Amino acid sequence: MVDETSIFIGASRKPDDSYQRAEELLLRYGNRHGLVTGATGTGKTVSLQILAEGFSNAGVPVFCADIKGDLSGISMMGEAKDFLVKRAGEVKLDPYQFQEFPVIFWDLFGEQGHPIRATISEMGPLLLSRLMNLTEAQEGVMNIAFRIADEEGLLLLDLKDLQALLANIAERADELSARYGNVTKPSVGAIQRTLLVLEQQGAANFFGEPALRIADIMRTTRDGRGAISVLAADKLMMNPRLYATFLLWLMSELFEELPEVGDLDQPKLVFFFDEAHLLFE
Numbered sequence: 001m002v003d004e005t006s007i008f009i010g011a012s013r014k015p016d017d018s019y020q021r022a023e024e025l026l027l028r029y030g031n032r033h034g035l036v037t038g039a040t041g042t043g044k045t046v047s048l049q050i051l052a053e054g055f056s057n058a059g060v061p062v063f064c065a066d067i068k069g070d071l072s073g074i075s076m077m078g079e080a081k082d083f084l085v086k087r088a089g090e091v092k093l094d095p096y097q098f099q100e101f102p103v104i105f106w107d108l109f110g111e112q113g114h115p116i117r118a119t120i121s122e123m124g125p126l127l128l129s130r131l132m133n134l135t136e137a138q139e140g141v142m143n144i145a146f147r148i149a150d151e152e153g154l155l156l157l158d159l160k161d162l163q164a165l166l167a168n169i170a171e172r173a174d175e176l177s178a179r180y181g182n183v184t185k186p187s188v189g190a191i192q193r194t195l196l197v198l199e200q201q202g203a204a205n206f207f208g209e210p211a212l213r214i215a216d217i218m219r220t221t222r223d224g225r226g227a228i229s230v231l232a233a234d235k236l237m238m239n240p241r242l243y244a245t246f247l248l249w250l251m252s253e254l255f256e257e258l259p260e261v262g263d264l265d266q267p268k269l270v271f272f273f274d275e276a277h278l279l280f281e
Helices: 044-057 071-075 082-090 120-132 136-151 159-171 173-180 185-200 240-257 276-280
Strands: 006-013 019-026 062-066 103-107 228-232 270-272
Touching: 006 044, 044 062, 044 071, 044 228, 044 270, 062 071, 062 240, 071 103, 071 228, 120 136, 120 159, 120 185, 120 240, 136 159, 136 173, 136 185, 159 173, 159 185, 240 276
Parallel strands: 062 228, 062 270, 103 228
Antiparallel strands: 006 019
């Protein structure tokens, strides 16, 4: 039986395929990187759910992406079923009790949860270039655009602001080329066309204010449980590049805002990536 310093994660098997004992994860090791793998139907989502529930009960906020819509059920209390009770006994899950968990639903498109927003300035030229799959020359123009916005005190909040800035750069291409290097109208035009595609894909809903604060996903309830932030990613996964860019942006925000504290008794936040390979493509 686990205690307040650990969470239940499953059970080990004997050579005869029966279950031997409950296995637990010590909370002080919750800041390590983990990997959940397996073929379709082998229980990856359930494993993630068990971990999220355990961390929540321990007072650790959780952020996870829900691509198939399976995780939303943790916000509701389950019902006892014979096969579930039997399974709980086999894996030594004691006590076995149903409970609902504090869940906050998020959605970049604002359809299945609270809208998540970030400003163009916060996203930065590097991640924007990755999102838009720009060439090296186009990425150079994007960096120049951000430099101009910084020097001239221009706010870049949403895609319209960026479009307006690019239009201004195209008009001043000769002047700006002398100061920053070659700024060609074809490169600016290519970026503008890519922005139109992003708007058609719904990315305009993501860029703007109010921007997401890290504190929004690091909440705890009055009874001390960590809030589980569930990102609706079924529609988002239709644009894998936007999904990966958002996660990279969120990680960069965490890195910038949270202090380095080393090993603690338990983590401050647990982050689950679904389809994590997209981050490296």
